[in-house]
Amino acid sequence: MAVTSRTRVGIVGAGPAGLLLAHLLALHGIESVVVENRSREYCEARQRAGLLEAGTVELLRGVGLGKRLDAEGMEHGGIYLQFDGQRHHLDFRSLTDGRWVTIYAQTEIVKDMIAARLAAGAVIEFSASDVAVSDVTSDRPVLSYRDASGVAHEVSCDVIAGCDGFHGICRPLVPNLSVYERAYPYAWLGILADAAPSTDELIYSRHRDGFALYSMRSPEVSRLYLQVAPDEPVADWPDDRIWAELQKRFAVDGWSVSEGTITDKSVTAMRSFVAVPMRHGRLFLAGDAAHIVPPTGAKGLNLAFSDVIVLAGALRAALLDGSWELAGAYSDMCLDRVWRATHFSWWMTSMLHVAPGQDPFESQLQLAQLRYVTSSRAAAKSLAENYCGYKPLSLQAPA
Numbered sequence: 001m002a003v004t005s006r007t008r009v010g011i012v013g014a015g016p017a018g019l020l021l022a023h024l025l026a027l028h029g030i031e032s033v034v035v036e037n038r039s040r041e042y043c044e045a046r047q048r049a050g051l052l053e054a055g056t057v058e059l060l061r062g063v064g065l066g067k068r069l070d071a072e073g074m075e076h077g078g079i080y081l082q083f084d085g086q087r088h089h090l091d092f093r094s095l096t097d098g099r100w101v102t103i104y105a106q107t108e109i110v111k112d113m114i115a116a117r118l119a120a121g122a123v124i125e126f127s128a129s130d131v132a133v134s135d136v137t138s139d140r141p142v143l144s145y146r147d148a149s150g151v152a153h154e155v156s157c158d159v160i161a162g163c164d165g166f167h168g169i170c171r172p173l174v175p176n177l178s179v180y181e182r183a184y185p186y187a188w189l190g191i192l193a194d195a196a197p198s199t200d201e202l203i204y205s206r207h208r209d210g211f212a213l214y215s216m217r218s219p220e221v222s223r224l225y226l227q228v229a230p231d232e233p234v235a236d237w238p239d240d241r242i243w244a245e246l247q248k249r250f251a252v253d254g255w256s257v258s259e260g261t262i263t264d265k266s267v268t269a270m271r272s273f274v275a276v277p278m279r280h281g282r283l284f285l286a287g288d289a290a291h292i293v294p295p296t297g298a299k300g301l302n303l304a305f306s307d308v309i310v311l312a313g314a315l316r317a318a319l320l321d322g323s324w325e326l327a328g329a330y331s332d333m334c335l336d337r338v339w340r341a342t343h344f345s346w347w348m349t350s351m352l353h354v355a356p357g358q359d360p361f362e363s364q365l366q367l368a369q370l371r372y373v374t375s376s377r378a379a380a381k382s383l384a385e386n387y388c389g390y391k392p393l394s395l396q397a398p399a
Contacts, residue, residue, distance in 0.1 A: 002144065002152035007033045007123075008319055010143030010157035012131060012170055014043050014124055016106060017287030017304040018163030019113035022122060023063060024312035030319055033155055034124045035131055035145050040114065043126070047192065047264060048106040050217060051202075051298040053389035054099045056305050065112050073104035074216065079387070081374055082205040083367060087252050088374040089201075095377070095384035105217050106301055125153075133160050136173060137281035158282065158319055161311065163304075165288040166273070174280040184270035184294060184349060185356050186210070188225040189237055195222045195260030204296075204352055205249050206370060208363070211353045212249035213296075214257070222258065227353055234265050270294040270349065272342055277331040284311055284330060291338050296352060297345035302389065307334050344386040 009025055011018045014036035022032045036043060052060075057073070060066045077093045077100050092099055117124055127148040135141045143155045162170025171177070196219060203214035210227035217223050226245055228237075239262050246257045273292040278285040287304030310333050314326035326333075351369050355362070373379045 002154045013164035049301040050105040073102045080203040099388040136283035182272040192264040195258040198258040207249040293345040296348040299341040
């Protein structure tokens with residue numbers, strides 16, 4: 001016999017989208033339950049994004065989640081674009097009237113949000129199994145699951161939020177879904193290394209042998225990426241080969257990549273994916289459950305948070321004021337930003353990666369685009385404004 005209970009919002013997934021939504025709803029006095037099929041340890045350890053738009057940083061500060069971010073985050077005022085063996089700096093602050101980006105790992109954001117929710121006495125069910133959602137077209141959808149001890153639960157909700165990622169259970173519940181996607185013919189081999197970064201800001205390098213990205217996680221830890229084939233086995237990349245390839249793709253006179261002990265290696269596929277609509281009845285999709293972007297534009301986490309801002313405002317209006325107008329507009333409101341970010345991510349990816357079998361004509365087009373971006377203030381301004389965040393985030397959903 002299942003244990004039955006009642007809440008206002010059932011949230012599937014304890015990733016950044018689900019945790020932030022629970023936090024924002026609590027600020028409005030709206031109760032929620034978060035159900036996650038992974039353990040707390042897994043959620044707090046999985047390596048994901050690490051770059052936050054200025055609006056995301058201001059959001060986290062504004063809702064009481066910025067203490068460790070302010071102490072440990074690494075604020076950057078621009079990026080470097082490298083091609084033809086030359087490195088060019090784009091100064092975001094001067095191009096965008098003072099906006100910036102911040103390096104702070106998604107793992108740390110998740111830790112901060114879990115700690116905040118648990119300190120507030122919130123319910124987060126980790127290591128749940130048999131998670132299911134039903135009756136989403138009724139006014140009492142049900143979230144069911146077995147908790148970590150094997151006890152069955154049925155939670156009656158007003159709304160279900162599907163924040164359960166690309167492989168989650170919620171998106172398949174939306175009928176007549178239109179899916180737009182693009183699989184790119186390359187992937188990223190990403191590493192974490194105990195090596196102090198030898199750059200003050202991110203370096204995006206377009207090399208004839210493939211793209212490379214120099215990022216970091218802290219003043220002592222570097223995060224670096226190499227373009228590889230989509231089916232590339234990690235085992236084919238011993239440490240010495242990785243460092244040699246990084247040194248080659250980032251090579252400029254008088255500078256080299258700092259090397260150290262590699263603590264993590266993984267290969268990430270590159271895809272664009274958008275599912276429309278993002279709502280069905282009382283079920284709302286947010287974050288990776290509805291859309292995926294290649295990481296070149298650093299938009300995934302920021303897009304998830306922008307969905308949640310809109311959703312939290314819509315649910316506040318629906319559940320506290322009885323107005324479902326914003327909830328009805330949720331999908332269209334989110335997709336405006338999603339498609340803009342999808343285009344920007346595709347553009348950055350296409351400009352910087354060398355496709356298999358790419359001919360000299362295509363290569364010259366890429367180089368021409370890069371020369372234009374680094375020589376035209378208008379082009380640089382467009383890149384900077386999109387990179388730092390398309391439209392400011394607001395705690396209130398737009399009317």
